[in-house]
Amino acid sequence: MTRANGDTRFEHALDNVPNRKRLWVISSSLLIVLAIAGGAAYWISRDFRRIDHGLRSSGVASVTAPAVIVAVTVTPIKATVSGTIDAVYCEVGEFVKRGQLCAKIDPQPYRLIVEQGMAALGLANSSREQAGARLARAQAAYARNQKRAVRRSTAANVLEVSQRAVELRKARVLREEASVARAKQALRVAQINLENTDIIAPIDGIVASRTVVAGNEVINGVSEPLFTVAADHGAVEIVASVSEAVVDAVRPGDEVLFSLDLMSNQSFHGTVAQLALSRETIDGAKRYDLVVTAPNPDLSLKPGMSATIRMTIGRRDDDKAAR
Template identity: 35%
Template sequence: MKKIIGIAVALVALIGVGYQFLKKPPAPQFKTLKVERGSILSAVSATGTLNAVVTVQVGTQVSGTLAKLYVDYNSPVKKGQPIAQIDPALLGAAVQQATGNVLSAEANLAKARVTLADTKRTLSRNRQLLEQGIIAQSDLDSAQTAYDSAQAGVSAAEASLVQSKGALKQAQTNLTYSTIRSPVDGIVVSRSVDVGQTVAASFQTPTLFTIAQDLTKMQIDTSVDESDISRVKLGQTATFTVDAYPDQQFTGTVVQIRNAPVVNQNVVTYVTVIAVDNRDLRLKPGMTANVSVQTQKKDTVLKLPSAALRFKPKPGKDEKPGAPKTAPQDGAGAAGKPPVATDRVKKGPSQKVYLLKGQQPVPVSVTTGISDASFVEVVAGSLKEGDEVIVEQVAPSKKQGMGPPMGPRF
């Protein structure tokens, strides 16, 4: 009987130990990646719009009805080439009227000169007669007055002629402006008028055409955030993609960084201009470009995954607030809470990564340098090539409780 009781007690103790062993939570699991050597390209990302380097808006300086259109969208044009014609009927009539005014002014000038010559002869004759005592002094004074008046008449006729010639020149210029010509060599990007439409240039010159001077050379006007603008320099290489060619990467060069800030919803950006070669004319004005400005590049440097800097170990279930941790954490508060991980990797000498040793994360201090989308340069620290750093803690799978699985319920 005692033997049976002893066996029973041993079985109960064994079952209790097994239950406690199975009840114990499984050890945490971690995902690791290797530290390696390679190239790191630091870049600033931005978005912008493709535009022609020089875009000219062509308008009209005279009002009237559009009679002819000589070009359309995408038409190549040369400087001085006619591109539209405003009905010249009224402008031609104004030229004729101004011409008649000039002829009338010339005739009046000739008449005034004849009158001046006649009064001059009369004045000279009266002076001789006065010396001979034939006429009185009043007659000489009257002749002098007529002569002075005739001189003033000539001056007035000359001024009227100049004024009439100016009006004629203005009318001729307006007639010339009725033929709208291209001011530059380029391509017509847009046309905002049709034949028969009336255009008025009374207060503001209307825009009839938009001409891009040279589409083989374009530029991207990008908006760079104020936190990144200090890294952008003139002459840096920029790569970009457009939605029209998602699998192709284009190249440009930073040619201008404008100092004027652009504030939109309290976000400050700066316009950065990137020159682009478009000899094949595949890029079109108005396309949205996703730009990456290459700010710095280093080759054969020790680099680790960016996710390793964002990783922080999770506290265990039995760990109480304020209890010491096997793996110290950067930036932990007084309550022992781990810091919130962010997508932006901070640079500086106080960074920590975790190595997996004995199934436990061990912190290692590193000094970081430049970074790209996936890797961060290791400037100093005890990490070496081939070390496996923890990038993620994987949740263990839950196990079923003791005993055989339950059968179907009836």
């Protein structure tokens, strides 16, 4: 029998297999596909089934989710010069004071520019002094020629030439003074850039995040903040990624418990503040950011800490009324 060119290798292989074996191969392939699909469906729907089972059997369901503590408001620390990070001195969760050194950008290129600026300013000052000396000599010559002109012992054109020389020397002095001003400005910019290789904390607070390590390249105006610092750490947010099943059963204002991975034997109380669609997906299933707010009077909750949220979800009065 002649086959079309579009037949697959699988179809050709089946031609060489007896009918019974052929049926077995097709059945096995279908079972594998169904198993994969069933496994994906299981992982995607397990939150739904667990919560639904709890609600049906006892009216409540328990949910746990990994989370991270973040600051409510933060102040970014950005690089204002470009370069290579030489060292990092501040870590997430650390208390810092305003002006404290948190990181250092390699200062050598900027130190070289400062040295070049100082040399340029020295040359500009020297040129201005020379121009000033020439002006002084021209003014003295003009004064002598004026006296001679009064006694008529010098020609009028000589006086005019000396006057013109004074005007030229004055113009030269003004140009040299402008050069000095530009050199001073360039040197000041170079000194500021050198100072800005020190990455310092702008406020007192707790380091909420850090994005760099020694050796990283940073670009002024392009790189993300190197650090963020939380000034008001009397309250924090706990952010967890949860499934749509949890979102359907939770409302803002719900009370939740959470514990820190470092202190798992101690529980903290918080309140659901926000539920928002996340960019993250798992096996194609939507994920949501569950944001919980919590007081932090003793400052034991620091940004960056890992936590676990525990919620007990029950049927609501408004849900029952709807039924």
